[in-house]
Amino acid sequence: MTTVYEALAEPTRRRILDLLRERPRMVGELVDVLAISQPGVSKHLRVLREVGLVRVRQDAQRHWYELRPEPLAEVDAWLETYRHLWNARLDRLDDYLQTRKEKEDNHDNE
Amino acid sequence: MTMNSPVKPMTMPLVITRMFDAPRALVWKAWTEPEHLMRWWGPEHFTAPVCKVDLRVGGTYLYCMRSPEGQDFWSTGVYREIVPIERIVCTDSFADADGNIVDPKTYGMGDDFPSELLVTIILEDVDGKTNMTLTHVGIPTAGEMREMTQAGWNGSFDKLAASLK
Numbered sequence: 109m110t111t112v113y114e115a116l117a118e119p120t121r122r123r124i125l126d127l128l129r130e131r132p133r134m135v136g137e138l139v140d141v142l143a144i145s146q147p148g149v150s151k152h153l154r155v156l157r158e159v160g161l162v163r164v165r166q167d168a169q170r171h172w173y174e175l176r177p178e179p180l181a182e183v184d185a186w187l188e189t190y191r192h193l194w195n196a197r198l199d200r201l202d203d204y205l206q207t208r209k210e211k212e213d214n215h216d217n218e
Numbered sequence: 219m220t221m222n223s224p225v226k227p228m229t230m231p232l233v234i235t236r237m238f239d240a241p242r243a244l245v246w247k248a249w250t251e252p253e254h255l256m257r258w259w260g261p262e263h264f265t266a267p268v269c270k271v272d273l274r275v276g277g278t279y280l281y282c283m284r285s286p287e288g289q290d291f292w293s294t295g296v297y298r299e300i301v302p303i304e305r306i307v308c309t310d311s312f313a314d315a316d317g318n319i320v321d322p323k324t325y326g327m328g329d330d331f332p333s334e335l336l337v338t339i340i341l342e343d344v345d346g347k348t349n350m351t352l353t354h355v356g357i358p359t360a361g362e363m364r365e366m367t368q369a370g371w372n373g374s375f376d377k378l379a380a381s382l383k
Contacts (some may be wrong), residue, residue, distance in 0.1 A: 111332075186327070186331055190232055190354050193261065194352060194354065196261030196262060197258065197259065197260060197261060198234065198236050199262070200260070201238070201245075201258045202236070203258070204248060204254070204258040205238050205248060206239070208240070209239070212244075
């Protein structure tokens with residue numbers, strides 16, 4: 109199963125998401141802008157739909173592809189978890205380095 | 219278009235920089251020697267009862283961080299790159315006490331949490347102080363990763379993340 113991370117790892121898919129961020133588009137338009145084949149675009153759209161980053165809205169005969177940003181919240185959440193964890197660790201590293209430095213300074217003065 | 223560049227780490231924009239008022243050699247020791255690591259690894263009130271380090275390319279580390287409630291969080295990884303006092307690149311995964319990589323779900327992470335992350339630590343000397351840049355990126359295992367370009371990822375992701383706010 110493709111994950112959101114894998115879906116985002118492919119440059120063309122990120123370009124598609126950028127284009128859809130501006131406004132919903134049809135496949136033909138994406139084919140023109142990206143200058144890749146329609147089957148190629150369709151394949152990428154399929155992956156993006158699988159992970160829920162893109163949804164299709166049908167309007168008469170037209171299929172509009174639009175961005176669905178919700179899964180990105182999960183990506184953002186893991187970043188936040190790690191940012192918090194690292195900052196907490198680095199606060200302690202900072203304190204530790206100060207202690208060490210004082211020790212070495214004292215040692216130098218002896 | 220197929221790019222034949224080697225695998226590049228995906229740069230999720232988790233980049234943390236810190237200026238430490240300490241010489242680079244000391245900061246390097248703090249990151250690489252167990253007796254130093256055990257003094258600071260983990261958030262406040264956590265302890266680090268185990269820090270094993272085999273500091274060579276291909277070598278592994280195993281850290282345990284213990285919460286005040288006594289819950290242990292094990293992590294392990296492989297050193298990919300080591301440039302003394304300048305740079306460390308290593309993988310980072312959740313682990314068990316024997317150093318086996320475990321599913322992030324074991325630690326309560328979501329289904330989609332990457333099982334392996336890549337950490338890069340760069341230390342720069344700035345007039346006797348040390349500027350550290352830490353990058354923590356996710357590593358999808360799909361073959362498509364090979365086509366990743368750093369710039370493309372950063373640009374898109376920043377914009378996408380911004381669009382969430």
